[in-house]
Amino acid sequence: MSISFSPLNPPxxxxxxxxxxxxxxxxxQAMTKPVVSHLEPYFFEVVEDCRKLLRAxxxxxNEFTLAMSGTGSAGMQTAVANFVEPGSKYAVLANGFFCxxxxxxGRRQGANVARLEKPWGESFDEDEAAEFIRxxxxxxxxFVQAETSTGVYQSSKTICAAAHEVGALVIADCVTSLGAMxxxxxxxxxxxxxxxxxxxxxxxxxxxxVSVSPRAMDWLRGRKTTPAxxxxxxxxxxxxxxxxxxxxxxxxxxxxxxMREGLVCIAEEGIEKRQARHKRSHEAFVAGAGAMxxxxxxxxxxxxxxxxxxxxxxxxxxxxxxxxxxEWGDVEILGxxxxxxxxxxxxxxxxPLATEExxxxxxxxxxxxxxxxGFSPKGNGVEAAKAYxxx
Ligand SMILES: *Cc1c(COP(=O)(O)O)cnc(C)c1O
Numbered sequence: 001m002s003i004s005f006s007p008l009n010p011p012x013x014x015x016x017x018x019x020x021x022x023x024x025x026x027x028x029q030a031m032t033k034p035v036v037s038h039l040e041p042y043f044f045e046v047v048e049d050c051r052k053l054l055r056a057x058x059x060x061x062n063e064f065t066l067a068m069s070g071t072g073s074a075g076m077q078t079a080v081a082n083f084v085e086p087g088s089k090y091a092v093l094a095n096g097f098f099c100x101x102x103x104x105x106g107r108r109q110g111a112n113v114a115r116l117e118k119p120w121g122e123s124f125d126e127d128e129a130a131e132f133i134r135x136x137x138x139x140x141x142x143f144v145q146a147e148t149s150t151g152v153y154q155s156s157k158t159i160c161a162a163a164h165e166v167g168a169l170v171i172a173d174c175v176t177s178l179g180a181m182x183x184x185x186x187x188x189x190x191x192x193x194x195x196x197x198x199x200x201x202x203x204x205x206x207x208x209x210v211s212v213s214p215r216a217m218d219w220l221r222g223r224k225t226t227p228a229x230x231x232x233x234x235x236x237x238x239x240x241x242x243x244x245x246x247x248x249x250x251x252x253x254x255x256x257x258x259m260r261e262g263l264v265c266i267a268e269e270g271i272e273k274r275q276a277r278h279k280r281s282h283e284a285f286v287a288g289a290g291a292m293x294x295x296x297x298x299x300x301x302x303x304x305x306x307x308x309x310x311x312x313x314x315x316x317x318x319x320x321x322x323x324x325x326x327e328w329g330d331v332e333i334l335g336x337x338x339x340x341x342x343x344x345x346x347x348x349x350x351x352p353l354a355t356e357e358x359x360x361x362x363x364x365x366x367x368x369x370x371x372x373x374g375f376s377p378k379g380n381g382v383e384a385a386k387a388y389x390x391x
Contacts, residue, residue, distance in 0.1 A: 017334040018148045018307050019199035021350045027203055030261035031254045038251045046256050053263035058211045060185040065211040066241050069252055072175040075194025075208030079171045081229040084140050086110030091138035093129055096120050097149035097338055102142045120339050121150045123302045130162035137166045146177035151298045151309035160189030169216050180278045180306035180350055191216040202351030203262040206255040278305040281354040284385040288363040291384030292377040297344050308347040313375050318342055324369035331365045356389050
């Protein structure tokens, strides 16, 4: 049987969603380099570069910083499988979709779960969360630093201090914050952090950076039970990525090339400058959206810089607006889900798209699409964003 297929020709979208985000051309280039063996010394040089660059992005001196083969959820499962023992007490600060996933993973590990809950779109008052931790005295506390389902940033210094007071380790989901917003593991006191490559780092999906504090590594070395997940067992992975380089699994070589290049881009720009660029794009977008008459779901000061959640105006169907944006300029934004289905847009302005030119383009398209769906903007969003950049 002979079958012919047309050449691959994916649509060229401007990825203004929560992720995957736009990939730099030089990152694509890196992926075309020859694949070497997963035991080749050159590959371990690439891995060491990645580890160094990841420490800088995470804001940590943690020696044990590496990338798991898999997406952000593999990073989440790594954190839970290695540090949440069956029968242990596991506290989750729950205010969105990914906190629920963290909860479910803990349950599957056989932990005794305690949750402090907030409606989607709100953040935790740190003192209130600290009080909950002192009362519950868990073994592990987990929270989401950048909740992609709602656009909320969670500060954590007081939360981590309270956890340490009761002898608990702290897991933080930094999937969307890494590379775009302050993550600051060491300054906050986060013990175990995980992320992914396809959001704030602007690389293709497929790797999950993880960083573990010396304190958490000591705990792990002393753990008596064997983690149920063999593939994500950090002690086995340490034997592969460090020292002995004993075969564990075949690392996805080309994805490591891509991540290294993406991290080099970030280092060359400077992590602080990159964060500031995301902050500016966010403020310009909020100025524009506000001028049009769109309200933001999240309170000022609690918002992610790289993932904006304006409310969908009454009487407007978010899916129709999103379709118009694709037709107008291949501009892709996403909608809300769960309790926020149909209620918010999720607008990611990250990496190569976090520039004045792109923010203005996005606002122009959004205003046009909303107008065509019957919404009358209060004012001119593009002009308001231009005024923000000029001022
Ligand atoms: C995307 C995301 C995840 C899951 O990552 P995948 O790469 O989709 O597996 C986990 N947590 C948060 C906050 C995310 O945004």
